[in-house]
Amino acid sequence: MATRTLKSSPRLLPLYARAAAPLIPGACLLPFVPGAGKSIPELELTLQDVRADGAQVADYAKVCGFALREHLPITYPHVLAFPLHMAVMADGRFPFGAVGLVHIENRILQHRPVGIGEPLSIKVWPTALEPHARGRAFTLVTQVSAGGEVVWEDFSTMLRRGGGSASENKVGPGERKAADRDGEGSPAAGLRPSATWRLPGDLGRRYAAVSGDRNPIHMHPLSAKLFGFPGAIAHGMWSKARCLAALESRLPDACEAEVRFRKPIVLPAKVQLASSLSEQPAGAGGSAEAPAGEVVGDSAGEIRFALTDAKKGTPHLDGVVRPVEHSEERSTGK
């Protein structure tokens, strides 16, 4: 296991160059260009004494719809760890470049809210490649600690399309089965939409500016087309952040927020949020007859939610938030 401690957050621009370099035929023969390895290297990057910048957090909160609080938005540490994610995937021993990887799942485990000015240390490592119905997948694990205690974890599962049990370009039986499973197994299937959001065409650039994630598929319709998308697509992590911002007042301090990214959101778009909160009958304990001051709603339970296209109903994301008991096993990585 190679653990590298970085002195400062890596600069993203050179990393993008390296992430995209494998697209040039033969470039992976160079030692610093990913693509040479057959499997994911054992690698761990750490960064000490990271502090979120208040003004940047405020900008992020605005783009995602969070209130500016004493604590970081639940998704914000992902932004702090993003340069490390890029650095891991730009490593010369990596079997493929980051460009072209698809973020298919993200799970955040917040043990407690993280203060804005709190000094944090971030550790990132990739898991081994595993076969997936549509190719091969691995997970980038992020652990954020404060004062020696793990306070926040993130598991980002990335898919490398092709070479899986289903062929890449043709919908094989395996793929069909996986897609069916996706639809039926949706934890938010059948929920009633509670909010409609109009997403502007420049949303990708806006989120890129506050998150540092400048993947060309998000930046402009033309650059997105180069990678086979019909137009610029919204960041998956933006859509997760936006959903959690809408549920913010109902999130327990210690919770787990897991989402699956389904079909990409092509910008501009009109999308709808549905959540299991709307399954609660109106006035459950909160009816006008109930005495004021009564406790209403169920903040302890699990919240399922989904984001879909407002017109076509195309699923974009579905997820679930579960409260985490403090006694529960802290670390799940290694």
Add this chain to the structure above:
Amino acid sequence: MIDKPRRVAIIGGSRIPFARSNSHYSHASNQDMLTAALESLVARFDLQGQRIGEVAGGAVLKHSGDRDLTRESVLSTRLAPETPAYDVQQACGTGLETTILIANKIALGQIDCGIACGTDTTSDAPIGVNEDLRGIMLDLNREKSLVGRAKQLTRLRPGQIVPSIPRNEEPRTGLSMGEHCAIMAQEWGIGREQQDELAARSHHNLAAAYERGFMEDLVTPYLGLERDQNLRPDSSVEKLAKLPPVFGGPQGTMTAGNSTPLSDGSSAVLLASEEWAKERKLPVLAYFVDGQAAAIDHVHKREGLLMAPAYGMPLLLERVGVTLQDFDLYEIHEAFAAQVLCTLKAWEDERFCKERLGLKAPLGAIDRDRLNVNGGSLAAGHPFAATGGRIVASLAKALSERKPGRTPARGVISICAADGQGVLAVLESAGGAQR
């Protein structure tokens, strides 16, 4: 329906530390800050998921997009979303007015508990589209034909890019509040030294309140700020004497030291009926007794812009049945040191009290050692609509610390506001004989 008004308990308050303009909270909106104050109140009194009878709040500087600011803030908190809320605006009196409104509804039995709150930012201030441009855009929108629209577009001029920025200016006099107060200071003969003394004492009192832990359950840190940013514990009359005058010309007596700075912040106060508090085993800090708003004609008659509280006080005293000297604590909002001193002098002035207030005798002097004992706006800062909540919570707590006597300890609040208005209220301690 109830037969007679109920007693209204002040359970407690919570606020974020006040910041100077364009500093710690420059990226926080009014809604962010109001949410933070409400959330800190929720945490302090365990209000998660509770349906509060009503939340009244407000801001003086509001964006056009801040529709139902208070309700929107409530929806961002852990309070039950079934909590109704509304906005109030009465310049710097907003915060105290929301307290009076909530207290009245509790007294009448319309609600059992409520939250009074306020917020203001001078950093994230609203900037409007140039008025001419706005007119053209609206006309353009009304035009149906292409030619008509093209015609409207020809009215556009480069100068219309200049936005309209809110100014600290009285709409009907064109003078800033500071300039108005400078005129008052001159009319009442308020000297520089007494203003600086009041300012220094405000800083010392607030610093002492923090030192002895008085502020611990009144203030919740926000965005890295733990104490009011404007507070200068080492302030002194000597240091303040060095500052140049900012209002009233070169001979003026008002400086940046004895005037409140532009500030950002928010506050919230929880009020309830006695039964509601008892059911939840929440101790009562103090009781709300009565409130009074007043206004003067600062436009056409010769009266100082910030003198309205002087007029409201005798009305309040008569209704409560006490004299100005019957209070254990006085909270007079220090918009400017000169405002406080003019008001006190007016109450002592026989002619003013007779001719303008219509009283037989002056209200008289107060014991200055009972004035703003835990600091005032000069030290804490003054985010307009948040000041009322700061004072109500702080006075209620100070009253709760008084040793129970034969009669309850009483405190009076006096807040001057723009546009010639003022809001006052009386609180009394829970201890002592019941009124």
